[in-house]
Amino acid sequence: MDMRELIERLTSRHKLGAPIFQRPDLTFVDLTDNDRLRALLVELRDIEGFTHLVLLTAVDWIEEGKFQLTYMLNNRAANQTLGLRVYLERKDPVEFTSIHDIWPTAETYQRELREMFGINFPGSPRVMDEFILEGWTDMPPYRRDFDTLAYSQQTYRDRPGRATNDPRDHMKSKMYPEG
Amino acid sequence: MKDMDKSFRKDTETEFPLREEMRPRTVTAPDGQVIEIDPLRDYFCEEAPKVHRKSYSAIVEGFYNWARANSLWILGFGTGCGAIEMRPLMTPRFDAYRYGIQWRPTPRQANLLIISGYLSVKTLKRAIRAYEQMQQPKFVVGLGSCTINGGMYWDSYNTIKRLDDYLPVDLYIAGCMPRPEALLAGLMELKKIIRRGEAEGANKYAENFDWYKANQKSVIKDWDMPDYSW
Amino acid sequence: MTFQWIQIPYALLTLFIILNYGMLMTALIQKIGARVGGRYGIPIWQNYIDLLKNIALRSKISHGVMFYLGPVFRLTGGIGLILFVPTIYGSVMHQNFSFAGDLILALYFVFFGTLGMALGAAESGHPHSAIGVSRGLSQVTAAELPLALGVFAISLQYQTLNITDIVAAQQGSIFNWTLFTNPLATVAAMFAFVGTMMRAPFDVVLAPQEIPIGPPTEYHSSYLALMQTNRVLYPIAKTVIYMNLFFGGATSWPEFFVKIFAIYMVSVFIGVVYPRFRVEQSIQFFLKWGLPVGVLAILMV
Amino acid sequence: MLPQIAMATGFVLILMGLYGALTHRNILRMIVGFTIADTGVNVVLVSVGYLPGRTAPILDSAVPVADAATRIIDPVPQALVLTAIVIGLGVTALMLAYAYRLFRARHSLDISNFTELKW
């Protein structure tokens, strides 16, 4: 079955954006109606055979003021992967619907997103628990307005004498000292 | 450093709350009495570390140092990529055993803590605990440039840059990553330091305890253990 | 036999010889193991250095009275075991304090150190200690079984429980050894020997990967020094019993050294060849193989 | 012959009575059955004591005391019968009283309705 047919079928019932057919077995598509996400996911899981949630990840589009969530779904029988993308408004607090009841593994991804991007998923188990960081009090570090270098310099002492070189220039000067 | 944002201000106000299991609580004893439990006080020893003198006789101390140098028991605790570099020392190719070096699975019986690579804040907490649970005299070796100045993690938000801010390092072995030969050479160097009686990191740690603790607590926000983990 | 004061220096002498022999022998055996693996191995005197290092450590901690006394029990068990068994047959100097009791005393005194150590380790409150003790006790109860049967078989054979008498009955020719006169009993007992020497395949008790070295997890410094001392004394003390019961005993120190080494190597050989058993596997192993041999030994006497 | 016939009649009555008492569920019919059986018993009793050709055991001028033993029938069964009849009457009366109370309790005379007590 071609993924185009799938997208056509889905488009007839859901508001989808323009699909990107990256590979024959990999397609990304935007969902423009966030409220329909769960319905779509359940349909994909139960009817279309996308039984596996490969990952759930986020991109911080700070310029557009949006967070993009990507739900990567996999249909093992047909060897197809569908990346379903939704966009959230980038304003605090960011919240989105939890899908831990559709795929229990989502629980872990949502914890990570809560910790690293500050996107909350109310109702998701243990979503407020620490995931990787311990005792983190600052803003979520994967947001693009978090300056990791500045943070590191304000937190950890540098050892004097450390120099930074551009690798290309450095190697050039090392290997061809004459120029 | 060119793209650093000078206006970025990190959050220094927020306090991290004590973890639930460490908060004082009340329980009902079998006889109906309600008793207060303060886990940090009741379950952990609160003593500060002591400075332990050398032996009165220089000859005895020298003899002891010879023994210490020739019986280095490494704590099997690997961080970062250096953990991979330590293993070959056990193999026939390098065979560190012939120098009296061996690995012990528990800090109680080990004398040498090798920080074998970058230390995230989270791991630092464990490293400190493991170090403090070792018995004196004890030695610390920093392996690789990450422990020296942060190395390739120089701009990471959760990796420390200078190990000696937090633990008394006796010896650094430079490189990214140093090969087992370098590690072996470093250990030989450490043996010399110990033979000279200069490896008194534990006493240094005890003497500058407040300084070390201040450094440690400045990066470990969720400090939920006693100041010294016996 | 009764007590004379001169026996104290004699006993100390025995102890001294065995201690040094044990230090060197265990190092040598480790070296042999290293050579098998293609390594150079530890220096032959490494045990002394380690012992000295541990004595030289400046700090120690205590979890309580029993924790403190645990290693004392342990070493008392080891030393006592040596001293309750005659070391050299025919030598007045090395009869030790065997007048206090016979074979049964030795067999049951084995548990003295084990019990004390287990209690000490238990007080440390470390779960790994408890797990190690649980495994160790489970395994040792099964492992000791063939020994008990073997010992019973040979005491029936010699109609005595007196170790000196048993050794005396084996003198004369190598074919008088129990090994040849009662091979079944010997095989049964060797099951127990291999099972209690804390070597593979029966060393899951110490399992460094999952429960860091088991019962002694919390022990260090001078406690560890005592335990190391015991670690070299105790296997020899046990081997002495086996030597006396099954291998004709020793009439001189050189014979003693050679026999102990040879018997000890049995467990080493097996240990370097076989992988580790889980506890229930080793229990079942002893019940399936050790027990029938022991029963046969009893029935055949 | 007569005593045998009487006795047989008595036993038939007993069996009839018992049959009736044990097959009818209606309590009153059961009581009637038992009364018939009682009558049968009485007949049997009397027939046992009857000796053909003898007279009633009344010692008067007709039957002198001296030869009473040879001329009268056995008086004991007859005494027994009298007693038995009286007692049977008493028991029957009691049963009827019970029947009355049972009926009052449940407005039913079917004995199979009174089985709460069992096992």
Next chain:
Amino acid sequence: MVSAIFIIAVGLGTAFLLGLVKSDQKGFAFTLTVAALAVMTWIAYDWTVALSRGTVEPATILTAGTQPPFAINLHIGLAEAWLLTVINATGLLAAFYMRAALCRLGKGAMSVLLVMVMALSGLVLTRDVFNLFVFFELIVIATGGLVLLSEDARAVAAGFKYLVVSQIVSILLLIGIIFTYHANGSLNIDDIAAVPFGLQGASLAMFLVLMALVLELKPFPANGWALDIYESAHPGFSAIFSAASGTAALFAADKLVAAAGPAWLPLMTVIGLFTFLGSNVLALKQDNDRRLLGYSSVAQIGLVFAIVGQRDILGEGYLFVAGGVLITHAVAKAGLYWISGLVPGRGLADWAILRANPVLVFAFASFVAMLVGLPPFPGFYAKWDLMHALAGSGRFWIMALILAGALVEAGYMFRFFGYAIKRETQERFPGFAVDKVAVVVAALAAGWALGFVWGGISLNPNLLTLVPVLFALLFIVLEPLPAWVKNIIAIVGLVGWFWFRMGNYDPLQMIFAAVMLVGGAVILIASFYEHGRRIGFYVPTMLMYAGLALLIEAQTSFDFFAAWEVLTIGSYFLILRGRMGEPHALSYILFSLGGAFLILAGFALASTGVQPFELKSGLSAIAEASVPAAPWVFALLAVGFMTKTASIGLHIWLPGAHAEAETDVSPMVSGILLKAGLYGLFLLVMTMGRQKIGSIDLTEVLVWIGAISALLGGVMAIFQEDAKRLLAYSSISQLGYAVFGLALMNHVGWLLALMFVINHYIYKSMLFLAVGGVYKRTGTKLMYKMGGLITLMPFTFVSVLIGIIAMSGVPPLSGFGGRWLFYNAIMASDLRLPMVLIFISGPIGFLYLFRLIHTIFFGQLKDEHRKLKEAPVWLVIPQMMFVLALLAFAVLPGMALQKVDAYIGTFFGDQPLVWSGRAITSTYGYWSPVAVMVVIGVIFVAVLLLLMSMGLNAQKVKQFNIVFSAERPFKPQTTHFAWNFFAPYRKAVGFLVMPLVTTFWGAVTDTLHSTADFTRRLYTGNGQTYAVQVLVFVVAVYLIVLGGAQ
């Protein structure tokens, strides 16, 4: 003397007189009734006393001025007098009891009651068959009237069913009577007796008469009607119906059976036994108290009937035996029905309300004991005599069936009692009517008085005159005193008795007496920790000790058995006191009684009818004479004793009983009670030696049983989470060792067993007290919920430490001595294979003991235990005494054993152990306790000094300061490795602890219960069905008789 006919006259006269009283003068009518009954009772009692003393001769009362057979005659002899007393007294008490009901129904009811009692008396007195019928019909009518006293509407139906059946019975009776008369021309029983009836021909008449009377005795299964009456009638009347009617009818039947001749006896036996067993089994499934009592009644009457069937062999003892059972039953059952009237609910568990009144509980207990035939009540003496008579004439099947039925009866009666003692009661205390309680108390007093009388008549000693028993019963009077006073008295009593009797003991008795009496006193020290009055503790405790004291000194088989029963009763009540003790106490009493019955059977078999016999000489005599029964005697006695030592297969009562018992009771039942069985076994093997059934040497079987017990007890102990259960299973294992040593039948083996007696007493008592103290403080027995208590309870820890070292046999403590003796004992024995099991169980002991100390005292201290205190000082004191005793015994075992060693030597004629100075030398080895102790001590101190010389600067740390893979522990609970501690062991040898034995006994009881449940559906509740059953029963019996006669 007032003629006995006045009983009838007064009853009848007053009944008529009541007709003249105005119907509103109820008080007066009641007074008149009671007065009449009192007069009747007095007359009967007067006769009883006079006849018992022999001041008057049995009298025959003629009526109508003519000799029988021309007129009715009455006869009063000793039996009649006794029964009349029982009947009339029951009637009198019942009148008091039913006062409210009687006054409600008026004078008519009262006159019916009088007629009832009069007719029952007449039934007993009359010697005329037809008169029997008349009284019988009067009883029917009176019963029909009295059933209506009940406020239960169902009683009407029950009464009607009764009448239906009575009609059939009376028809049978009448026909039978007339043909009997026809056959032999007389209605007088004595004349009938003169012409014995065969079983054939004209005997059909006799058969009908007998069957009518038998039916009146409610034979199983033709007895549904009677049970309905029991269930629904007024309890006051049920008492009469059970106690008086049953008794009278039975006596009537007995008269006729005696008249009919011995050929009828087997039939009676069969019917009686069938009824006894069937009703008892059915009673198992009852949940209505009165119906249960009804079944029990029927069963008891069946038992007496079976005894009637044995009159040919009982001879002079017939009245003693049958009367004992009959009268005890009457008193007990009347008492129980009266109690049931005080209980508002009809469920068995509703009797829990009785706990509001200790007197009633005591009465309940006494009545149950009477029914089951426990000392000191007449049933006990009767049981003893009956069994001996049966065994003497080879009627083993009857013996077995009677004992089996009695065991079933004990089962439901004690279960019932257990409910009353332990179940929760929802209802408010109703305030028991004082007059009714008084009636119950009267019955209670009568029961005890009967016990005293029967004990006096018995050939054997009267138990109620024995000092220890009296001492124990004294505590009933002392109950109001505070517990500590009673405790002092008890301790003084125990020690005093020991001191007083010490001179008479041989060394063996001395050891046991020291352990049981002095040891018991030491454990009682722990009882000082209890405050308040502790009602119901000291009586059973002291009964148990009384039993033990008597057991040790028992000279004859009777003494021994009586002591055994006394200690069983005492310990049962003691175990029942435990918090969740109910099911365990029940299984304890069942196993114990089963064991006791086996012992009884064994003694009876050994006695060959002559009883009682001198215990030691008697047993050794039959062993030496190689009587064919000897090995069976051995087997019966051995199994009986092993129910107390809880050998494997008979052990399932022990873990629960020990674990659920109170803190100071556990050591008593474990450390002391079990030794009673061991003492019995000692006596047995000492006197009987090796016995063989076929080619099987029974002592070898014992060796195997001991070895298997030792192994499996230990393995099961390993897997317990409950500390007390662990110790309990360990007891099974330890006793297994002792049995093993004993059965080796050699000198050292016996010494080993004796050493275990002492050792096991000391360390098990100590451990139970220690664990009890921990339980007291922590409120849990589950070990994984504890941990780290060593610093909080140091003394308790020390005693556990010493206890486990001693128990596991590690030198230098005393347990090693046991192991050393053990090796020497098996060296001298020829058996080899059982040794293997024993060898396995040795180290296994080590496992569970380590677990005990580790999970309680080491590891992680829990939050809620951080402020625990040391166990109460009164618990610690005896523990410290035990610690000292253990140390002393370790260094100087000769102190206790040397004399016993010499004593045992007299049995074997050898002396394998040489006690030279402080060392012991055996044939095979040697052991010098002092040297071992000194050497170990010196080395230990030297090593300790060495460790201390390496620096004294150890930093004391707290419980979470452990290396936890560079983490820190989260909670003490998750850091304490305790639950399922020996998981690998379970994986490896878990198959050994499959609950096979429990399943077996469970299947036995389940089968009984489902049989009962199935069979009781016979009782459909339909009066006609009942009538048909009656007829079928008669026909079936007749066919069987015909078949049997041909």
